[in-house]
Amino acid sequence: MTTTPPDGYTTPKIVTNLVAYAEYCGWQALVQWVPADGTNGGAHVTVQVGRKVTEEDGNRRGPWWLYKLTWHSRGCEPGKVRKFGTGLAQTPDKPQWHDAPAVWKIRQVIYENPAPGAVTIFKGPITKREFNKIPCARALRFSRDWMGRRQSEWIEDMPGWGWSLVSDYGKPEHPCHVSRADSRAMAADHLTAFLAPTRAYGGDNLTVDEWEIGPWPMPST
Incomplete structure (x- = not known):
């Protein structure tokens, strides 16, 4: 062999x-x-x-x-x-x-089930265009200019809510629960959906601040 x-x-x-x-x-x-x-x-x-x-x-x-x-x-x-x-x-x-x-x-x-200690999260900032060139990339956190502030959105395992989409609406000291998901992967998929190339969201000032490489999507039937 x-x-x-x-x-x-x-x-x-x-x-x-x-x-x-x-x-x-x-x-x-x-x-x-x-x-x-x-x-x-x-x-x-x-x-x-x-x-x-x-x-x-x-x-x-x-x-x-x-x-x-x-x-x-x-x-x-x-x-x-x-x-x-x-x-x-x-x-x-x-x-x-x-x-x-x-x-x-x-x-x-x-x-x-990544191995304990494996570094699987990348940190930016990178542009939405750069993010969408990465195969199987999943967004974990991004930020954009909104109403004169810098707003961040991310996923988090929140007490009482479970895996959720969270936003600070430009006030980092006051993070707010936006919606929940059934799993970490689902939460990351929901956040990533905002960054689809066909979706106009966030403008030129949006940056992806944390991301990971996800598994292949389930084949369509």
Whole structure:
């Protein structure tokens, strides 16, 4: 086995993206290529991403998150591979080996369970245009000029409300609850929606002050 693709092959982008996202969230990743040798049915690449459960994760049934997926050249054009089967998974809530979910769902699990101490929040300020050039970026805080003041809006886990959109309406000493969300991810999605390229909001003076890289969105059906 080797981490280098055989001649004529490249590691699929979906694999490199998954590995990069796992490492960004403090998970470990391993990519292993097996070249075609006449006995294994063709070249294939296996990717594993995972991390151990820590004290910060609380009491769990299993010791780690671990996902093992394979892309195989069997039945493909020369130099091409495709995902082989569902892959395998072990999780703290289901520690026995079982079918792995889709890659986008694995990214959601990684997003919801970053390794303790992983730095996953970026701080600006950057413009709305710059923000929208970042793949899968989610806004956590932005500010804009409003009524002669500098107004900030952000997400926060507020006592009695849970995850919420919050605004100071230009008065930092008086933050106000705007609306609640069912999860941190939903709150970030709501805030990010204000910054869509097709939405005129905030004017030229809006800056994104904190953001993160979210998982892929759920595929449309």
